[in-house]
Amino acid sequence: MRISSHFDGGNIECRDSSDPQHISLNIREDGAADFSQWFYFRLSGAANVACRLVIENAASCSYVEGWDDYRVVASYDRENWFRVNSRYEDGKLIIEHEPELNSLYFAYFAPYSMERHHDLIAWAADSGDCEVDVLGQTVDGRDMDMLTIGDEREGKLKYWVIARQHPGETMAEWWMEGFISRVLDKSDPIGREMLERATFYIVPNMNPDGSFRGHLRSNAAGANLNREWQTPTLERSPEVYHVLEKMKQTGVDLCFDVHGDEALPYNFIAGAEGIPSWNEHKQSQLDRFKAELVKASPDFQTKFGYDVDEPGQANMTVCTNNIAERFDCLAMTLEMPFKDTVDTPDYEQGWSPERCMRLGEASLNAMYQYTIA
Amino acid sequence: MRISSHFDGGNIECRDSSDPQHISLNIREDGAADFSQWFYFRLSGAANVACRLVIENAASCSYVEGWDDYRVVASYDRENWFRVNSRYEDGKLIIEHEPELNSLYFAYFAPYSMERHHDLIAWAADSGDCEVDVLGQTVDGRDMDMLTIGDEREGKLKYWVIARQHPGETMAEWWMEGFISRVLDKSDPIGREMLERATFYIVPNMNPDGSFRGHLRSNAAGANLNREWQTPTLERSPEVYHVLEKMKQTGVDLCFDVHGDEALPYNFIAGAEGIPSWNEHKQSQLDRFKAELVKASPDFQTKFGYDVDEPGQANMTVCTNNIAERFDCLAMTLEMPFKDTVDTPDYEQGWSPERCMRLGEASLNAMYQYTIA
Amino acid sequence: MRISSHFDGGNIECRDSSDPQHISLNIREDGAADFSQWFYFRLSGAANVACRLVIENAASCSYVEGWDDYRVVASYDRENWFRVNSRYEDGKLIIEHEPELNSLYFAYFAPYSMERHHDLIAWAADSGDCEVDVLGQTVDGRDMDMLTIGDEREGKLKYWVIARQHPGETMAEWWMEGFISRVLDKSDPIGREMLERATFYIVPNMNPDGSFRGHLRSNAAGANLNREWQTPTLERSPEVYHVLEKMKQTGVDLCFDVHGDEALPYNFIAGAEGIPSWNEHKQSQLDRFKAELVKASPDFQTKFGYDVDEPGQANMTVCTNNIAERFDCLAMTLEMPFKDTVDTPDYEQGWSPERCMRLGEASLNAMYQYTIA
Amino acid sequence: MRISSHFDGGNIECRDSSDPQHISLNIREDGAADFSQWFYFRLSGAANVACRLVIENAASCSYVEGWDDYRVVASYDRENWFRVNSRYEDGKLIIEHEPELNSLYFAYFAPYSMERHHDLIAWAADSGDCEVDVLGQTVDGRDMDMLTIGDEREGKLKYWVIARQHPGETMAEWWMEGFISRVLDKSDPIGREMLERATFYIVPNMNPDGSFRGHLRSNAAGANLNREWQTPTLERSPEVYHVLEKMKQTGVDLCFDVHGDEALPYNFIAGAEGIPSWNEHKQSQLDRFKAELVKASPDFQTKFGYDVDEPGQANMTVCTNNIAERFDCLAMTLEMPFKDTVDTPDYEQGWSPERCMRLGEASLNAMYQYTIA
């Protein structure tokens, strides 16, 4: 019986795997930074053996409330990810499961590898309706890929859509597959109409280094990228630096930043309510967008979410706040659950890659209604 | 050089194919009935030969205005259907085209074979979330397939969706592929939520005999099924008879009947405005549904369509009118173009199977919004 | 509960389906001819009902020995065909089966529809390495499709491969899918090398009318095409007439005619041993080819097969004999089982479409070794 | 314009990319070892720009003769790899190419990522006919995956098939895809018959660390694994150590080790002629196997290859020699070209993934004939 995680996005430390009933594991911290919660590992040699795997340091992870009512995802074939029984107890996350085959992968959420990222970019670039640009490079030297979809003629709206600043929030890049597929689908009238009105600038993965390293929230320099938008630097946060520079070139009329939330079992949007320039117009834009997304997807709701910032109390290092203020535009953060949506639950899969894609598709309906109103 | 149409859905009469520049064709009438416009044939042996094909009897077809601004569809691989140059001139439809390969199919619209119909039914039945029932048999002895999607527990709405009463309107069954796929997609929240509220009774093809025979509008007995809903008979219109009997068993809360229109270059909905029981409430239901479909699909519009019946002047033999009155419910006819949508045109493909599917998917958004309002 | 067969290739007569335990059926004869054994029908409305279907006239079918140790094929999804329990008893073929779903297809062997035939031709034609020609038309007016693969430069061998003279022998066209795929695969060195040496003339379906009509052995005029090669006529056997005329144009260096045998549970080859010009050289050619196919496929064998004709006693109306003599070439008939191969059985599927394709692929190995020797 | 290689299997050092006509590159050495020749990088931002890329240190790579008549592979979509113009001149490898898109990958041969390796293992494990075992871990801590196909009942032959000891020889793992697919195909009679006679032990990738790191020949400790079979150690060559230990448990009746050769434009097999126990019987076994592979694949030949070792002069640290002697069995090294096969060339793709798969499939024919003889 073996535990391994030496692969694209893997993260675990195996303390002891000698006894199937006492497999002792720790989640590794994000390299230079004090974050942890993402895990992704393979259990081999355990076919038809009742196993009990214990993540010992679950209580010291970044979002302990993330473990409540959470169930681990697993896959034999690396395509279909199902939920297995797990529970948080006495500060530990306990998985009790008897694999059917000798090789079974476990993860915090369905992983999205950098190889799949490269395939996504290559597929979009090869579709003929999309330009790919490398804006710069990450701390580790990986490419920062941006897709431009739609011509850039003058007068068109500039819509920025970015995802996965926090690399462990893989649902954000699954969402991108749905969103991008639909924007590129020439038979889809909403995609076609949107491209008449807007040029899309899309960064499907804001944090390639963290994605590969199996980080939860930070890049290779230990930076939480979503706290770097005020004054990003080439040393500490080149990922943000390059994207922001490009935004300055193109301008921004709408910014949509896609995330996952460890604790809340809901899809929701956080706005930029606490920024200095917030006003009724901006509030109504935000409300309108959210109302449209409610209509487009029953998996989305507006009742539960983060507490709204007090006026003027926004953290201006956060993407949504910074961009909303800097470009005087609608900026939003979409949060999806690691767990499931409590109002529309799926016991077998929980919140899943396929459901992320559907929400990505539905988000285009909301953007379209917002745009033409 | 040969012309043939002896296959599933084929229709042409070849008068002369000896000279590539004077290939003389006639569209055959619908067996027992005096309708004609559907054609579907194969041209072989003409690779790299400039051909001029003339449909001589175009002026005597059912909808002469259908030929204006119409372009014929063609395919080499029977999957990708593109438009070729054609024009209506001096009462004839003229196609001028030089095939790249020795075998090229031409049709009025992308064909949808009975074999594909059987595959669609088998796929749905095998999906595990769908019951298939054979309600009875057609004049020629083919099965009348109905899908029931969603459990039938008491209190749920009963939504009927039927297509292709007029067999040459193949777009209606392409629409069904999009619609059914989405209803069966467990990851789609709108599909899932709809199934909480409604049971779907779906007849993807109301006219199998006409479909196979290559008819435009009638069944094997020469009946225009959409004029048979008042008093269908087992002899003349068993297809309608069996469906109506089943409707009486289940009840009907909404009826959606999918068609194509030869002349108008628009997607639109015709309601039951002329029925005796029409009132403001019904008008507002219809308006609301149409408004939701406008939102869900830019390919749909409400400006152009059929003239609305005067109060009390509805033809009660028509499905939508009959069902609206009989079951006191919202009933509608969706019409899609054979040509293209003039507001959102696609020069290469015109209105196409893929776009029909997208509209089928979008129609579920409209049904959902209509239902929860 | 209903039985239907009004579809592409269907064949059954339902005498009574009122009692699931006594579903009474007859196989219809081949139109104008006194052959019968092919059946293909759909049972609907029988989910979770134990059914007993009886083919009453099994004893009067063409090959009664075909029912011994034979098991019927069935499919829910029309793609995966599995065997169900059936037995021949007191002159009747009895199927006892409880369907899991409301729609289940039964057949003598996995059907191969004319629509699939058209798709096969279109796919090959569109591959870029293949010419499709329509040689003429059948009695009913269907196209006789021939594929030419490989350039026709002088000095190359002319290899003819034809299938399904007997339309109920659908395994022959499944075999074609494997064979043609491999000949067209540019990455396959045997395909590439063969095309350096030979031009292939391929007729994937010699009997489109019988295929569509659900015949066992004859065309629409009642002709057993494999008894028409001496003096085919445009009236009675245009299918053979057109192919033979084309053979006269091209010449024939090898002729491979693909069939199925009702009785024998083996794959085997019948040669032209009884023709006037038979000699040691021809015998060694035949033996060599068969030995190579044994090597290429363990599903093929040479121990069991038809009795060999006495010298000079060949029926010269049969394709293999006629072509072997007429063109002084190697001509062979490949026979595949309806049942299974007793030496390499597959209980679940028996002889199957997939295994036919594998044998089609393997046959190219044999042709290649035969050719280069 | 940018060059990057920070991905799975990537290898390049970019010295200067400021001028498209003078893009200056070096191939990095294999970490701890003095080997180099594998390269794999992405060029971005160069759509429609004529580029000249120069690998400056080509003359100091491991196999300088590998550059003669060699053409670089490239891909936009990461699936289809085509050859581009390149030449070896004055000790440099020069690529002159104008990309059509902004993102183009170049490599020494079509890459095979570790993610694809994990998918291959997961697919095989999930097929139901295959056990996967992790034999141990690599120097970097990656899993050493072994597939067992076929039951292990007593008396069956034990056939070992391993690949990619030299990680830059990616063709070896492409070969595995063809070979494994066929062994697992239940419809393939050769696969089925082989599994009656032999149990397969398959290691699709002997060198995961080198594969990921973009090495040509060595593992993470700098060891050339194919010189470690005499006395492998857990420190320096755990990959070989674990496989050899498992071989000792199972025994070995045949060992097939799959490689690529930088210089020779041929597929060929190297035997163990120089081992102490070599004799006529072993020679005839080897000759017989090679003759069968010639028959199964025109891409394989026996005329060109490595010089045969003098009697008793074999390097016993090499897998084939060591296993042949240790287990007194037939052991062989299959070599495929990086270039192309000069006798059966494909100008567009050269030797390619698809052709590797075909050879993997054909190798099973040879094994089968060898086995049953």
Ligand SMILES: [Ca+2]
């Ligand atoms: Ca986040």
Ligand SMILES: [Ca+2]
């Ligand atoms: Ca109509």
Ligand SMILES: [Ca+2]
């Ligand atoms: Ca036969």
Ligand SMILES: [Ca+2]
């Ligand atoms: Ca090597």
